[in-house]
Amino acid sequence: MIPTGRSLEEQKEEFKSRKLLATPIAGLIAWLIVGIGGTFLPATAKVWLLFIATGSIAYLGMFISRFTGENFLDKSRPKNTFDALFFFTVGQAVLVYSIAIPFFLVDYSSLPLTVGILTGLMWLPLTWIIDHWVGVFHALARTVLVLILWYLWPQQRFTAIPFAIVLIYLVTIAVLMNRRVKSGPMRM
Numbered sequence: 001m002i003p004t005g006r007s008l009e010e011q012k013e014e015f016k017s018r019k020l021l022a023t024p025i026a027g028l029i030a031w032l033i034v035g036i037g038g039t040f041l042p043a044t045a046k047v048w049l050l051f052i053a054t055g056s057i058a059y060l061g062m063f064i065s066r067f068t069g070e071n072f073l074d075k076s077r078p079k080n081t082f083d084a085l086f087f088f089t090v091g092q093a094v095l096v097y098s099i100a101i102p103f104f105l106v107d108y109s110s111l112p113l114t115v116g117i118l119t120g121l122m123w124l125p126l127t128w129i130i131d132h133w134v135g136v137f138h139a140l141a142r143t144v145l146v147l148i149l150w151y152l153w154p155q156q157r158f159t160a161i162p163f164a165i166v167l168i169y170l171v172t173i174a175v176l177m178n179r180r181v182k183s184g185p186m187r188m
Helices: 008-016 022-038 043-055 057-068 081-095 097-106 108-130 134-152 154-178
Strands: none
Touching (some): 008 081, 008 108, 022 057, 022 154, 043 057, 081 097, 081 108, 097 108, 108 134, 134 154
């Protein structure tokens, strides 16, 4: 636990009051790049692009946070336990590549499925942290849509799946921009 002198409830309210836009914008950009590359790149390049773009989301989010007013790297901001929890969910998303890589080595086209679903799971804890349904929406919509598209369009997995994830990010960002921060139990 990070000693802050503030209660967990106060820290949670502080975290909830943030815009929370930098990381979703970074995810949208990364998956848009993957989808665009998936339309014309050869298989090996598609794979590398997906690994590099999705692996860069956290870094891109740090950069974008300077422009959204969130500034993840601001050392003057008081420590918040929920920042640490959020970064653990980012770490969880990175660790799931250990599931994606073995499947990718057997069938490279599994990569949009595994990375698309597994990295989207980090949205579930966000729902609890911010007491808002958007995280559950993002994780469930992403899982269901990615799975359906993976089966429906096997030849377009590197385009259909990334563009579907971009669409989900667009909805998620709109919801985050329009959410009203309220105290109390989660609104579902």
